[in-house]
Amino acid sequence: DQQVKQNSPSLSVQEGRISILNCDYTNSMFDYFLWYKKYPAEGPTFLISISSIKDKNEDGRFTVFLNKSAKHLSLHIVPSQPGDSAVYFCAASAQDTGNQFYFGTGTSLTVIP
């Protein structure tokens, strides 16, 4: 049972425009959410996180929005750059599950120069 879902396997965006990556979850006990970026043949690298007490967290060009009632989070990248082309995974965890991470299936972002 996939508790974290990324329904868009791929996304293409023009350089300079906004990239919006979406993630949905089913477990209402999740209280911490993260986005990871992954290049081919490399492990995921941490990008940005948000706890359930917030609805927005911003770090430079990256902003994560959390809508708890909809069990939905999104990652906004603006402006998008060619170097942002990678696979993006969202992950969720809950304190009462030992902080195990549950990952989505990933969205492959291509930023077109």
Added chain:
Amino acid sequence: GAVVSQHPSRVICKSGTSVKIECRSLDFQATTMFWYRQFPKQSLMLMATSNEGSKATYEQGVEKDKFLINHASLTLSTLTVTSAHPEDSSFYICSARGLGTSGGSYNEQFFGPGTRLTVL
């Protein structure tokens, strides 16, 4: 940031052999290490969680006798795939969490680069 290494990065072996993958935290002490498996176009699936000095906790459906995990020190965990078969071919990734790590969260994990296992 904290660095996690994995060795080897790629391994090809014959069916029936055993393969050991090492995961090391290079600049921090990893009190907890996680082992994930990723199939093509699928998410990272947690296989097991190991705490230094204790037995690993395996996720449902993961055979603990097939995937042996040892977390003998605060900087090293190993995953041994015993009697590997072609269906074990996959991308295995470890992550670590622990003392002295930088970052924004108490539960942030730092990932290794992964190991591509191909069983012929």
